[in-house]
Amino acid sequence: MKCQFIARYQMPSNTTVCIPLFGETVPAGFPSPAQDYVERSLDLNELCIQHPAATYFVRAQGDSMQGAGIFDGDILVVDRSLKARHEDIVIACLDNEFTVKQLQTRPRMRLAPMNRQFPVIEIQEESTLEIFGVVSTVIHQLRR
Amino acid sequence: MSTPCFALVDCNNFYASCERLFRPDLRNRPIVVLSNNDGCIVARSSEAKALGITMAVPLFQVQEILDREQVTVFSSNYALYGDISARVMSLLEQLAPATEVYSIDEAFLDFTGIKANQSLDALGSQIKQQIADWVGIPVCVGIAPTKTLAKLANHAAKAYPKTNGVVDLTDPARQQRLLRLLPADEVWGVGRRTYRRLQTLNIHTAWQLACCNTAWIRKEFSVTLERTVRELQGQSCFDLEDQPPPRQQILCSRSFAKRITEYSPMHAAICQYTARAAEKLREQDATARLISIFIRTSPHSHNSEYYSPSASHRLSVPSNDTRILVAAAIKLLNNIWQEGHRFIKAGIILTDLYTAGSFQPTLFDQPDRRNSKALMETLDRINHSGLGKICFAGEQLSQGWQMQRNKLSPAYTTRWHELPIVKA
Numbered sequence: 001m002k003c004q005f006i007a008r009y010q011m012p013s014n015t016t017v018c019i020p021l022f023g024e025t026v027p028a029g030f031p032s033p034a035q036d037y038v039e040r041s042l043d044l045n046e047l048c049i050q051h052p053a054a055t056y057f058v059r060a061q062g063d064s065m066q067g068a069g070i071f072d073g074d075i076l077v078v079d080r081s082l083k084a085r086h087e088d089i090v091i092a093c094l095d096n097e098f099t100v101k102q103l104q105t106r107p108r109m110r111l112a113p114m115n116r117q118f119p120v121i122e123i124q125e126e127s128t129l130e131i132f133g134v135v136s137t138v139i140h141q142l143r144r
Numbered sequence: 145m146s147t148p149c150f151a152l153v154d155c156n157n158f159y160a161s162c163e164r165l166f167r168p169d170l171r172n173r174p175i176v177v178l179s180n181n182d183g184c185i186v187a188r189s190s191e192a193k194a195l196g197i198t199m200a201v202p203l204f205q206v207q208e209i210l211d212r213e214q215v216t217v218f219s220s221n222y223a224l225y226g227d228i229s230a231r232v233m234s235l236l237e238q239l240a241p242a243t244e245v246y247s248i249d250e251a252f253l254d255f256t257g258i259k260a261n262q263s264l265d266a267l268g269s270q271i272k273q274q275i276a277d278w279v280g281i282p283v284c285v286g287i288a289p290t291k292t293l294a295k296l297a298n299h300a301a302k303a304y305p306k307t308n309g310v311v312d313l314t315d316p317a318r319q320q321r322l323l324r325l326l327p328a329d330e331v332w333g334v335g336r337r338t339y340r341r342l343q344t345l346n347i348h349t350a351w352q353l354a355c356c357n358t359a360w361i362r363k364e365f366s367v368t369l370e371r372t373v374r375e376l377q378g379q380s381c382f383d384l385e386d387q388p389p390p391r392q393q394i395l396c397s398r399s400f401a402k403r404i405t406e407y408s409p410m411h412a413a414i415c416q417y418t419a420r421a422a423e424k425l426r427e428q429d430a431t432a433r434l435i436s437i438f439i440r441t442s443p444h445s446h447n448s449e450y451y452s453p454s455a456s457h458r459l460s461v462p463s464n465d466t467r468i469l470v471a472a473a474i475k476l477l478n479n480i481w482q483e484g485h486r487f488i489k490a491g492i493i494l495t496d497l498y499t500a501g502s503f504q505p506t507l508f509d510q511p512d513r514r515n516s517k518a519l520m521e522t523l524d525r526i527n528h529s530g531l532g533k534i535c536f537a538g539e540q541l542s543q544g545w546q547m548q549r550n551k552l553s554p555a556y557t558t559r560w561h562e563l564p565i566v567k568a
Contacts, residue, residue, distance in 0.1 A: 051278065052231075052234070053231040053232075053234045053235045053278055053279060054231075054235075054277075054278035054279065056556075056557060056564075057557075057560075057563050058563055058564045058565070058566045059563040059564070059565055059566070060565075060566055060568040061565050061566065061567060061568060062567050062568035063568065064567075064568050065568040070568055072568065075560075075563065076566065080277060080278050080279070080280060081277070081278050091566050093168040093171075096168050096169035096171075097168060097169065097567060098166075098168065098564060098565070098566040098567065099566060099567040099568070100566045100567070100568050130168070132168075132280075
């Protein structure tokens, strides 16, 4: 383990400090090598869902986003708490339906597919683009 | 001790808003949601309200408007509403030091002592904005020194678009202006009966009620109404988790998907409604002494006589034990059941309610069966867990009379096979 010096902490002179007393006995003998490694099992939710209240799952249909690793039938994790930025993969409302595309804000507002065979969608100045949420994770199952 | 301050956050047209969340094509379109069994309208989007569709109206009465105006109609999708509600509530819990979930679509927040470096108005707007951004549901926020006033502030936030959905009612002058505009029955805890009596005493508006002498109200009505009046005067009497007394009756009735002519499905229906009513009773921690049931044929049918018998039974000791209530309901059904009719609706009503522990039994009264409370709590816990349902054999699920839900939207957030589709 590495330690890094951050700053010196000066204790006020008139405070009492409580030091925990460990009531555990220390067996004199060979320590178990596994003792220091009591761990929880890994939870995929922790990896994929930062804000449960703001997270929805949707299913992708089509091939226009293969360049982003999104294939037909994949499940997308959508986090509405994230502010959409340039080059984020987003769920947008287009012609009254949801579509998944890459958001480009520079040089002008566009929704870009990630597959050469599909056209880029230019967003007209006057029409406001409605973003449902930012895609944070793709779930692509190889055996279903 | 800082003055109390409460906020009431209430989702706008909650069911309709949930249905719209994954249907961008329904933005700004009229939507209605039907009650269990697709019988009546229980929720309307603002566009549907504007068409003059009223609350609780039977579907067949407005079918023509729905067709003409191309209103989108949904069956109640409780899996969806429950999931979205849980998201809103968990977010509110993160935004306020203490909250009380009041119903599926509203919650009180305790703002007492919040030293905001911004106005309460701005704080309310921030909460509203975050729920819109994160969950995608529009809400209104009412803020006031008492829960009763917070309810009214929320009502104003909904009723007046100029408020942008947030009303800070901490200023007494503003309270007075609003109270003068509202009839007394808009006040939380003023039921229909109380309102009728108030009117005979020439008290019509919320402001007139607020100006009443509290001792006189206590003498003429009850301690609870006195508390309500004090709350209108700005004196907080209900803390979080406190509220005006529970409803004075619990009704559970539904129309059948298809007419019932046989005894056994009717028996099952009565059992199920009674079980549901008993559950509602336990939710408000009350017991009931009087149980009434009714069954009826269609009043709109021209070729058969209208038959709508009802019957009541008074228990010696009030109870909220499903087993006791079901047994009483079935006895009543046996008294009024007649072959040869085509029944369209049945219902049960529990009245003469007591809050738990307020009933004084006599020496010879049989109290509830042993362990009744523990058994019922276990039953409710399992049935609320969403993992499964336990019911009494008499309820026999999945019968022909079961809920008709022809216009059910997908369980977008709770089933892998029903996720919203996005075009890639």
